[in-house]
Amino acid sequence: MESTSHITVQNLNVYYGDNHALKDITINIPDKQITAIIGPSGCGKTTLLRAFNRLIDTVDGVRITGKVLVDGEDIFDPRADVTMVRKKMGLLSQRPYPLPMSIFDNVAYGPKIHGIRKKKVLEEIVEHHLKMASLWEEVRDRLHEPASRLSIGQQQRLCLARGLAVEPEFILADEPTSALDPKSSLYIENRFRELRSQFSIILVTHILRQARRLADYIVFLYLGELIEHGPVNEIFENPREERTREYIRGVIS
Amino acid sequence: MRSRKIEEAIFRGIMIAATLVVLSCSILILATILIKGLPAMNLDMITKTPKGGYYLGKSGGILNAIVGSILLTGGATLVSIFLSLPVALYANVYADKSSKLIAFTRVSLDVLWGVPSIVYGAFGFTIMLFLGLKASLLGGIIAVALLIFPIMSRGMDEVMRMVPKELLNSSYALGATRFETALKVVVRQALPGILSAVLIAFGRGIGDAASVIFTAGFSDRINFSLFEPAATLPLAIFFQLGTPFPEVQERAYASALILTIIVFLISIGSRILIRRYSKHVIK
Numbered sequence: 303m304e305s306t307s308h309i310t311v312q313n314l315n316v317y318y319g320d321n322h323a324l325k326d327i328t329i330n331i332p333d334k335q336i337t338a339i340i341g342p343s344g345c346g347k348t349t350l351l352r353a354f355n356r357l358i359d360t361v362d363g364v365r366i367t368g369k370v371l372v373d374g375e376d377i378f379d380p381r382a383d384v385t386m387v388r389k390k391m392g393l394l395s396q397r398p399y400p401l402p403m404s405i406f407d408n409v410a411y412g413p414k415i416h417g418i419r420k421k422k423v424l425e426e427i428v429e430h431h432l433k434m435a436s437l438w439e440e441v442r443d444r445l446h447e448p449a450s451r452l453s454i455g456q457q458q459r460l461c462l463a464r465g466l467a468v469e470p471e472f473i474l475a476d477e478p479t480s481a482l483d484p485k486s487s488l489y490i491e492n493r494f495r496e497l498r499s500q501f502s503i504i505l506v507t508h509i510l511r512q513a514r515r516l517a518d519y520i521v522f523l524y525l526g527e528l529i530e531h532g533p534v535n536e537i538f539e540n541p542r543e544e545r546t547r548e549y550i551r552g553v554i555s
Numbered sequence: 556m557r558s559r560k561i562e563e564a565i566f567r568g569i570m571i572a573a574t575l576v577v578l579s580c581s582i583l584i585l586a587t588i589l590i591k592g593l594p595a596m597n598l599d600m601i602t603k604t605p606k607g608g609y610y611l612g613k614s615g616g617i618l619n620a621i622v623g624s625i626l627l628t629g630g631a632t633l634v635s636i637f638l639s640l641p642v643a644l645y646a647n648v649y650a651d652k653s654s655k656l657i658a659f660t661r662v663s664l665d666v667l668w669g670v671p672s673i674v675y676g677a678f679g680f681t682i683m684l685f686l687g688l689k690a691s692l693l694g695g696i697i698a699v700a701l702l703i704f705p706i707m708s709r710g711m712d713e714v715m716r717m718v719p720k721e722l723l724n725s726s727y728a729l730g731a732t733r734f735e736t737a738l739k740v741v742v743r744q745a746l747p748g749i750l751s752a753v754l755i756a757f758g759r760g761i762g763d764a765a766s767v768i769f770t771a772g773f774s775d776r777i778n779f780s781l782f783e784p785a786a787t788l789p790l791a792i793f794f795q796l797g798t799p800f801p802e803v804q805e806r807a808y809a810s811a812l813i814l815t816i817i818v819f820l821i822s823i824g825s826r827i828l829i830r831r832y833s834k835h836v837i838k
Contacts, residue, residue, distance in 0.1 A: 355728055357724055357727060357728060360720075360723070360724065360727065362651050362652050362653050363653070385730040385731070385732055386730065388727060388728055388729065388730040389729070389730035391728065392728075393724075393725065393728035393729075395721060395724070395725065397721070399719065399721045399722045399724075399725045399837065400725075400837055401722070401725065401726065401739075401740055401743075401837070402722075402740065402743045402744040402835040402836050402837050403739075403743060403835050404835070411726075411729060411731075411739070412729040412730065412731075415729065415730060415731050415735055416730060448834045448835045449835075449837075450834075450835065450836065450837050450838065461725065464725075464729065465728070465729070468729055468730060474728075
């Protein structure tokens with residue numbers, strides 16, 4: 303287990319001002335699987351996710367202790383290059399936020415930033431990743447239209463393609479289906495199933511059924527503490543902790 | 556129940572009255588310059604410079620002031636863009652939301668917004684003395700740039716504050732630096748608002764007389780040199796209105812009409828630009 307883990311969290315504490323949001327988290331995130339972070343609202347799910355790509359840095363008054371090792375390097379080390387850390391992580395947020403540019407430019411944005419200039423190469427990248435997000439057929443004739451004209455479900459797949467285009471190792475998904483209709487949600491879930499062989503996917507969700515049908519590994523947080531983690535069947539069939547059992551049964555929320 | 560309906564009717568009345576006051580003021584101003592200015596309007600006004608005796612009623616035009624105003628305000632607007640964009644981007648992309656420096660900057664800019672333009676004229680004049688400049692196009696550009704900088708930067712700041720934080724995050728998440736995010740995401744998202752801030756500042760700058768009276772001077776010739784005095788439309792209006800001759804005073808109104816038309820054309824032009832650039836904006 304240790305050797306295949308790309309993300310290792312060691313004694314991670316996160317404070318927002320006086321609020322101790324994550325309490326001494328230590329965990330290995332398994333490689334090439336879907337890991338679901340579950341727990342009631344305000345338990346620190348999103349905070350943990352955003353620690354992985356250091357988006358947490360952009361929050362005012364945040365203080366972090368402990369380590370997050372990605373491929374063996376501590377990303378909170380002052381010498382770490384934050385843009386390279388983030389390049390390894392594709393992010394899918396609760397609501398899709400396409401960039402204010404065309405569909406094509408949205409997908410090409412990441413590769414361009416990281417130095418790809420040739421138009422031909424960019425065209426290939428855009429087509430390839432739009433296909434991966436299964437959006438290509440719907441947009442192939444209007445690549446240069448504004449991304450804002452797509453439906454919400456299409457926008458979320460565009461954001462997926464955009465994230466994949468920087469060729470990350472991980473996909474971080476923060477309740478990626480919460481703003482979507484059932485059909486679009488299903489689309490995203492199916493993409494995740496296809497992508498799990500190539501990427502380590504970390505999914506924050508408050509939908510237990512989604513965690514159960516999608517995830518291989520479950521991380522349960524409660525009030526900033528890591529209560530329990532393990533393979534999906536173990537957690538859902540046979541939780542060791544009382545609070546996990548209560549949360550899964552819907553007693554606590 | 557009845558009192559709520561009366562309340563509604565009263566407020567409706569107040570709003571309609573206020574709208575009418577504003578509307579009728581602009582119509583009255585337009586009508587005044589049209590009625591008084593049109594008789595003096597002719598092709599000479601916009602194609603010729605003042606010849607000898609122009610201010611006594613002889614032939615000529617105010618092309619010198621038209622060219623001067625456009626050059627001066629255009630230059631000042633450019634200078635101000637290069638000052639305002641970094642300020643607005645720093646406040647909204649780089650600085651902490653709770654930054655005291657930024658709060659202080661915003662208050663200062665609001666105060667500067669209210670400083671009378673004659674003070675900018677005097678301040679610009681002091682800078683010119685320091686730099687060893689005489690009344691010139693450059694002097695005018697400096698003074699007007701200072702005058703419109705608070706207007707432009709606060710306008711840009713307000714639209715950039717509306718850019719959702721999550722949009723910035725999606726750019727950071729792809730490994731973009733703050734600079735790339737500022738230029739490629741924030742500026743594009745806020746572009747329509749940035750353009751209108753530039754336009755409002757330009758309109759304020761081109762119509763101001765007090766800031767250019769000491770700094771730009773005046774000249775009856777068309778001048779493209781930064782170091783020579785330049786004529787401006789507000790001053791041309793001021794000088795012509797100040798003469799005792801009715802036909803010259805009419806030309807002042809014609810000049811005002813020209814100034815209004817320039818502002819109007821630029822306003823339409825920028826509206827077309829805004830429509831063109833707002834199609835990418837994420838709502």
